[in-house]
Amino acid sequence: xxxxxxxxxxxxxxxxxxxxxxxxxxxxxxxxxxxxxxxxxxxxxxxxxxxxxxxxxxxxxxxxxxxxxxxxxxxxxxxxxxxxxxxxxxxxxxxxxxxxxxxxxxxxxxxxxxxxxxxxxxxxxxxxxxxxxxxxxxxxxxxxxxxxxxxxxxxxxxxxxxxxxxxxxxxxxxxxxxxxxxxxxxxxxxxxxxxxxxxxxxxxxxxxxxxxxxxxxxxxxxxxxxxxxxxxxxxxxxxxxxxxxxxxxxxxxxxxxxxxxxxxxxxxxxxxxxxxxxxxxxxxxxxxxxxxxxxxxxxxxxxxxxxxxxxxxxxxxxxxxxxxxxxxxxxxxxxxxxxxxxxxxxxxxxxxxxxxxxxxxxxxxxxxxxxxxxxxxxxxxxxxxxxxxxxxxxxxxxxxxx
Numbered sequence: 001x002x003x004x005x006x007x008x009x010x011x012x013x014x015x016x017x018x019x020x021x022x023x024x025x026x027x028x029x030x031x032x033x034x035x036x037x038x039x040x041x042x043x044x045x046x047x048x049x050x051x052x053x054x055x056x057x058x059x060x061x062x063x064x065x066x067x068x069x070x071x072x073x074x075x076x077x078x079x080x081x082x083x084x085x086x087x088x089x090x091x092x093x094x095x096x097x098x099x100x101x102x103x104x105x106x107x108x109x110x111x112x113x114x115x116x117x118x119x120x121x122x123x124x125x126x127x128x129x130x131x132x133x134x135x136x137x138x139x140x141x142x143x144x145x146x147x148x149x150x151x152x153x154x155x156x157x158x159x160x161x162x163x164x165x166x167x168x169x170x171x172x173x174x175x176x177x178x179x180x181x182x183x184x185x186x187x188x189x190x191x192x193x194x195x196x197x198x199x200x201x202x203x204x205x206x207x208x209x210x211x212x213x214x215x216x217x218x219x220x221x222x223x224x225x226x227x228x229x230x231x232x233x234x235x236x237x238x239x240x241x242x243x244x245x246x247x248x249x250x251x252x253x254x255x256x257x258x259x260x261x262x263x264x265x266x267x268x269x270x271x272x273x274x275x276x277x278x279x280x281x282x283x284x285x286x287x288x289x290x291x292x293x294x295x296x297x298x299x300x301x302x303x304x305x306x307x308x309x310x311x312x313x314x315x316x317x318x319x320x321x322x323x324x325x326x327x328x329x330x331x332x333x334x335x336x337x338x339x340x341x342x343x344x345x346x347x348x349x350x351x352x353x354x355x356x357x358x359x360x361x362x363x364x365x366x367x368x369x370x371x372x373x374x375x376x377x378x379x380x381x382x383x384x385x386x387x388x389x390x391x392x393x394x395x396x397x398x399x400x401x402x
Contacts, residue, residue, distance in 0.1 A: 035099040035118065040092045045070045046084025046133060047125075049092060049117070053100070061112040063103055064145040065125040066229050067134040068163075078229060079170035080163055084133040091127065092119060103142035116145045126152040132162020135232040163233055172234055176244060179210055183248055186255065190262045194270065197263040204256055211249045218242050312389060319396045373398040 038051035038058070046067030049060050068081030092098065100115040108114055117124040125145050128134040129152035136150035157164045166173050186204065191197045218241055220226030221234070234241065373379070377398035390399040 035101045037097060037099055040094055040096040040098060042094060043085060043089040043092060046081060046088055046128060048112070049088070051098065051100070053113075059112045060100065060115050060117065061108060061110075062125045062128070063114050063116050063142055064136055064138060064149045065128055065134045066137040066232060067128060068229060069227070075227070078227070079172075080133055080168065083162070084128065084131075087128065087131055087133055088124075091124065092117075098124070101144075103144040105142055108139070114142055123148060125149050129153040130156055130161070132156035132159075132164050135163075135229070137228075137232055172230065172241070173237070176214065176241060179207070179214070179248065180244075183207055183251065188255075190258065194263055194266050197259050197266065201256065201259050201263075204252055204259070208249070208252050208256070211245055211252065215242070215245050215249070218245065308389070315391070319392050376400050 036053060038053040038060075041050040041052055041057060043049050044059070047062045047065050048071075049062075051058050051060055067084040068078035069075050070077045070081035070085055096119065099118040100113070101118060102113075102115050106114055123145060126149045129136060129149045134149075134153070136146055136153050138146050156162060160166060162168070163171055165171065166177070168174055169178075186207065187200065191200060217226055217230075218238055221231040222238055222242075224231065231238075373382075374393045377393045377400050379398060383401060386401055389402040391402040392399045
């Protein structure tokens with residue numbers, strides 16, 4: 001049988017097509033290096049994405065990288081958690097083609113696919129760590145990408161990127177620095193009054209509460225009871241943080257003790273001052289009472305003197321008219337009875353008494369003294385040296401001390 005050139009070519013073509021197909025399939029398997037190609041649907045957080053894998057929506061948790069929490073139902077958004085999500089959204093917008101490379105276990109207990117995610121031949125897991133937005137972590141037995149992610153984290157620490165930037169306000173180092181500044185700004189001088197001391201103690205209270213909270217957090221991180229992410233980020237600095245906080249706590253306690261003792265001293269001094277003021281007030285009241293009593297005594301004495309002066313004035317007013325009368329009238333007013341000089345008999349009427357007295361210088365009335373003065377009365381000679389008030393007998397010639 002004659003074999004033409006056309007038949008040979010046709011036969012070769014039939015044999016070549018399957019061979020090329022086998023070679024192409026083998027090449028494709030080698031180029032993928034065991035990776036699956038997927039398309040990004042959305043970013044969930046800094047280390048989790050949803051992809052379209054073989055037409056099925058699949059949630060992928062990036063291996064060996066942990067970023068700040070943003071979606072945990074029991075925890076608040078952690079420092080730079082939103083920034084980590086934003087970075088991943090910018091790096092892997094919807095529709096981006098990525099390759100998924102797996103390790104020993106392909107799913108976690110939440111049913112998420114565990115993979116290293118590659119974009120343009122670069123491991124996205126380590127890119128996150130390079131920005132300081134995540135730390136390397138191992139969940140055994142998967143540690144395939146740990147070394148590469150850890151190297152990226154180390155680089156971020158050296159360059160103080162992201163979470164390792166000491167000036168990031170929400171990061172723990174900066175929070176402790178702010179606490180240090182607040183403690184340093186607390187006035188050291190002791191206030192001069194109790195109100196000032198109480199205000200200073202009120203200023204210290206929130207600072208002490210913050211120190212206690214941070215110490216509690218560090219204790220939890222050291223015992224692996226706190227947020228795992230923070231423990232990973234600050235694992236090599238926990239002791240330094242604890243020593244720093246212990247120093248703050250000691251300084252605050254010393255300050256509180258000094259203020260409390262000073263407050264006690266001020267209160268004691270205030271009490272002494274109050275007692276002294278009360279003593280002075282009591283003394284002033286005693287002196288005022290004594291002065292009032294003296295004023296009352298003087299007033300009563302003045303009133304008594306005034307009464308005496310008024311009595312003396314009235315007495316003199318009574319005496320002055322008597323001085324202008326005749327001796328017969330004065331004698332008639334001073335004597336209670338008269339006697340007759342010739343017969344010695346007394347008369348019951350005032351006219352007979354007056355006639356008897358006028359006609360006889362014999363024996364006098366029993367109501368007068370031998371000198372003619374009424375009983376109990378006398379003259380200056382009878383009371384030598386007397387300077388007190390005088391009570392005069394009718395007629396004003398004789399007197400006696402009042």
